[in-house]
Amino acid sequence: MSPAVAESFRAYLVERDGDGSLRQGVRTLDAGDLPPGEVTLRVAYSGVNYKDGLASRPDGRVVRSYPMVPGIDLAGKVVESADPRFRPGDPVLVTGFELGVSHYGGYAEYARVPAQWIVPLPRGLDLREAMILGTAGFTAALALHRLEEHGLAPGQGPVLVTGATGGVGSVAVAILARRGYEVVASTGKDGAVEYLKRLGASRVIPRSEVAVQGGKPLEKQLWAAAIDAVGGDTLAHVLRTTRYGGAVAAVGLTGGSQLNTTVFPFILRGVSLLGIDSVYCPMPLRMRIWQRLAGDLRPPALDALVCREVGLDELPEAFADVLAGRVRGRILVRVA
Known part of the structure; x- marks a missing residue:
């Protein structure tokens, strides 16, 4: 394992007990706990979506396997890559696909994902701005x-x-x-x-x-x-x-x-x-849409969309607010 990837890191983990109830909270994971994938990222930001809130509920019916790190979107920098399209230090983002559903998602300091899920961060957006937009x-x-x-x-x-x-x-x-x-x-x-x-x-x-x-x-x-x-x-x-x-x-x-x-x-x-399907949207169209979000569709005041910014420890309250419809705009998750 490259020294660029920490041996252990913080993640918000959801686990299912034998009686169907869920245990969840911030845990320490090892690098070996990361799922398969060609690219390993140091996650900077994620967001809280309604689907993420459902992932915190026993009856949410979105998580396909446990344990799971929720978070259906993330933005960060590459630390390891077996794909020549991505190099250490490259800023990238991932939304949709199986992220946070059957593949560990954005609520962890590190993520490992298939290369075909990754969108290079378009010029005109930084990592934080990309996750203000998010899914x-x-x-x-x-x-x-x-x-x-x-x-x-x-x-x-x-x-x-x-x-x-x-x-x-x-x-x-x-x-x-x-x-x-x-x-x-x-x-x-x-x-x-x-x-x-x-x-x-x-x-x-x-x-x-x-x-x-x-x-x-x-x-x-x-x-x-x-x-x-x-x-x-x-x-x-x-x-x-x-x-x-x-x-x-x-x-x-x-x-x-x-x-x-x-x-x-x-x-x-x-x-x-x-x-409108944002989960499995084909990559050529996906990249085109992100280019537009960095260009002619970029909101003039991105911070106006932010309800609040939270850390991993504050996710339970954020989930409750999203599910109850108490959120106006976006909750940004500061991971790093």
């Missing part, structure tokens, strides 16, 4: 990219963002505004109007206006497009109110996984429903 930012940017491929452009009308104070929603508001779109943000959180307007929202509407059960198969045409992080009744309502030829990018399910709708938005208004 949430990547998902939001991928959604906007798909909408623009579908034909969306500034000036066509309002673009709705649901669940706008969450990680994905907050970044979506910021990058849409950066591109010059008229952004309407929907939220159920009191006191979030000023926050969303600082990110660039033109208008903020209450969740009750879009979380509508039932209704007519088609309703008043309101949105040129939408990025929906909620699912369930909200997504069904957004489809019913999207303008002719518009598109809705579905990125989440905080409001439910069932979609009760009709075919009418699709066959009478030509509305398209775009599924």
